[in-house]
Amino acid sequence: MGRQMTEMLKGTLEGIVLAILSRRPAYGYEITAWLRDQGFSDIAEGTVYALLVRVEQKRLVDVEKVPSEKGPPRKVYSLNAQGQEYLAEFWRTWGFLTERLEQLHKRGE
Template sequence: MANQMTEMLKGTLEGIVLAILGGRAAYGYEITAGLRDRGFSDIAEGTVYALLVRIEQRGLVDVEKVPSEKGPPRKVYSLNAQGRERLAEFWQTWSFLSERIDQLRDDDERT
């Protein structure tokens, strides 16, 4: 099951991170902690940071460097208008897929 979970997360992790940022601006470690708090404990920090680089390059977030008491400034990510559009698309796609998958499961349970 772990391998299947990993594969499914690859396709949805961007939307999950955008959803976290839709709630409030955050830096990388806060996002990783938020994922872990929500039960996504197997997601490596490096995976999250690589994703943040990609969504920044795609223009889905605004980034602000904020001074840190310990070390270099932190990059704080916040969802911008393009990111909110992408998140809305993610939720539409998720709703479509989850309804169809639930329907398949219900059909399977009846047989």
């Protein structure tokens, strides 16, 4: 991933993770693996875990500790009502931005 992609991703990763959690509860490694499967190969696990701490502190997710067959319990994150509202606002903002960027792009051709 190039530097420009990395910088753009920093501003949207929170919304992307919340969108993942809107589909189903997940733990940090699952989220990281899904992102990598989608082509975000340079995302470090630490980045996702730090983001999960932030969204937990913002009270956008509920957290449940679930026993793990391998090691300590896993923290499973699920999107709560406040997180759903935040995600809806993210999608509205995303729609606005992509619409304007597309207009700029078309005018440049």
